[in-house]
Amino acid sequence: MQKLQCISPVDDRVYVERPLATEYEIQNALNSAQGAQLSWKQVPIGERAALVRAAVKHLQQKKADLAREICWQMGRPIAFAGGEIDGLAERALTMAELAELSGGPLSDIPLPEKVGFKRFIRREPLGTVFVIAPWNYPYLTAINAVVPALLAGNSVLLKHSTQTPLCAERLTEAFRDAGLPEGVFQYLHLDHRDAEQVIINGSVQHIAFTGSVAGGAAIEAAAAGRFVSLGLELGGKDPAYVREDADLEYAVASIVDGAFFNSGQSCCGIERLYVHHTLFDEFVQRAVALIRQYRLGPPDHEGTTLGPLVRASAADFVRDQIDEAVAQGAQPHIDGGEFELDRRGSAYMAPQLLTNVNHNMRVMNEESFGPLLGAMSVADDKEALALMNDSEYGLTAAIYSADPEAALALGDKLQTGTVFLNRCDYLDPALAWTGIKKSGRGCTLSGVGFEHLTRPKSFHFKLVP
The missing domain is CATH 3.40.309.10 (Aldehyde Dehydrogenase; Chain A, domain 2)
Structure with missing residues (x-):
């Protein structure tokens, strides 16, 4: 069985070791996500937001333990590591508030009245969102995509960096403990080849990637011809x-x-x-x-x-x-x-x-x-x-x-x-997080970020007397 190893930069020893997902486990997760999303998108937005808030509360209660794990997985000083959980809470709670706004980014878009017709545009979730998160801010970068995707009615599969595998586990645990239905939010420990195969052959409709320019290019190549949407948050200078x-x-x-x-x-x-x-x-x-x-x-x-x-x-x-x-x-x-x-x-x-x-x-x-x-x-x-x-x-x-x-x-x-x-x-989190040139494309956070996790669906009803 293939395994991933997190080598801690603190002392160069193995801090975490986990088996990589098997082919069967990957396909089972994809099937589960696809099935769960059909029910999840019917859950009222207010209930989705309540589950997000409950999950955030679970994470905040474990802040000290999570900070210690951040410290040992990627090397951030313990004096600052807990601040990432505070930032996670700020972003997640802001997105929950935006999602619930009447006339907000997830509401139907009304059109001027037209006699004999009912017309509006609905924001439809994309389906299953595949989130690939990095190690440098392991909770913040993941939550940028995970929470808006869930709030919009998508299911989520999270593949975290092999340097920070515990972060994927802790996030999904928090949402499970908060009462999120089974299959809506799952993690998979994957190597690069299997992650690529999920993009090429998996039933995912959006890939949210944070990482290097080379990594972003590989994501685009893998997704070519699948007509799925991509969010790429890449490098900076x-x-x-x-x-x-x-x-x-x-x-x-x-x-x-x-x-x-x-x-x-x-x-x-x-x-x-x-x-x-x-x-x-x-x-x-x-x-x-x-x-x-x-x-x-x-x-x-x-x-x-x-x-x-x-x-x-x-x-x-x-x-x-x-x-x-x-x-x-x-x-x-x-x-x-x-x-x-x-x-x-x-x-x-x-x-x-x-x-x-x-x-x-x-x-x-x-x-x-x-x-x-x-x-x-x-x-x-x-x-x-x-x-x-x-x-x-x-x-x-x-x-x-x-x-x-x-x-x-x-x-x-x-x-x-x-x-x-x-x-x-x-x-x-109230502003659009986006880049140009080789810093990527797409957008997370803010009301604009939801536009990349939904698609417009028009309703054009002619009312017959």
């Missing part, structure tokens, strides 16, 4: 721009956190920074001082503020980017020797800020997904805008300024899915 009128102290604190939280392993973390030339030197000085306050260590220790990357190879990938940039003239501002555990071949990696960088360097054009920030001085808004848009990604972009109108004018020209002012690295 997200920029921030500090204008001349920004609150410098605030901007430094916000951007440093946005770049280094979760060891930089966030698709919408800040990886590129552009600072107005009049503020650049002071910004760098303040940022370096703040970065040096991080405590790199075992994530299960309360004093740790920077944990390991998910695996040593991921850390070495970022180290290679840094070494190459330095060889090309970049200036590093952090001495890795200040962080005792930092060494090549280890998942424990010191944070780094680089200046004297340019867009010919991989650190400024290739996703790093680690504790690394490249910073450039810019002359004005025009130069900043050109550099921010000079990327094959387009997930989020952050502006720091005291002038909302100037920020709006810039934001209208930014090629991105979300524009932030004076914040970064955050998903407001």
Whole structure:
């Protein structure tokens, strides 16, 4: 029997081992999901929302245990791991509220009255939604698709990363304990080949994938010719721009956190920074001082503020980017020797800020997904805008300024899915979460997100006297 193993980045030992689903188990799950969805879509939206709220309550009650599991599965410091359950609750409860709104995103769409006719558009669930979730924010990324899909009347199959298999189990347990009917929400532990086969041959109508650009391309190839809908939330190389009128102290604190939280392993973390030339030197000085306050260590220790990357190879990938940039003239501002555990071949990696960088360097054009920030001085808004848009990604972009109108004018020209002012690295569940270019396509969260989990069905009745 084939098994998956979660190797903990904390100590490189096997933390979780699970058998992979057999062919029979996969087909049984698909059949069960298909059958259960026919009944589930008839359940009133208010009852669906109540079950979501009950499941969230179950998860919140287990917050401490779930935080410990997050810490050991993917390495987030225990001091911050529980915050993911708070974020899950915010997103799930917001989506439940939106689903219940009269005239909201799941309501029938009325048309102007026409004598002798009754006409309206109903939002029909797609069927079975296959959610493929990553390890970096294992609950938040999964809940973005799982909860809206369930609220819309779909059944859900969840395949989680082999790095975070317990998250799939805990989510389905919470919904089961809340009273969700059998078959409506299931998980499957799958390898890449079997996940691909579910897309090619399975009875799923929507695939929601969060992961790499290469992974997204593989999903599109597998789904080709099936005419199913796809939601792809892929990579990012997200920029921030500090204008001349920004609150410098605030901007430094916000951007440093946005770049280094979760060891930089966030698709919408800040990886590129552009600072107005009049503020650049002071910004760098303040940022370096703040970065040096991080405590790199075992994530299960309360004093740790920077944990390991998910695996040593991921850390070495970022180290290679840094070494190459330095060889090309970049200036590093952090001495890795200040962080005792930092060494090549280890998942424990010191944070780094680089200046004297340019867009010919991989650190400024290739996703790093680690504790690394490249910073450039810019002359004005025009130069900043050109550099921010000079990327094959387009997930989020952050502006720091005291002038909302100037920020709006810039934001209208930014090629991105979300524009932030004076914040970064955050998903407001009432807003559409989407990307352009190689950051993906489709949308989750907000009322708009439901449109990708339903299809319009028109009713055109001629009333005969």
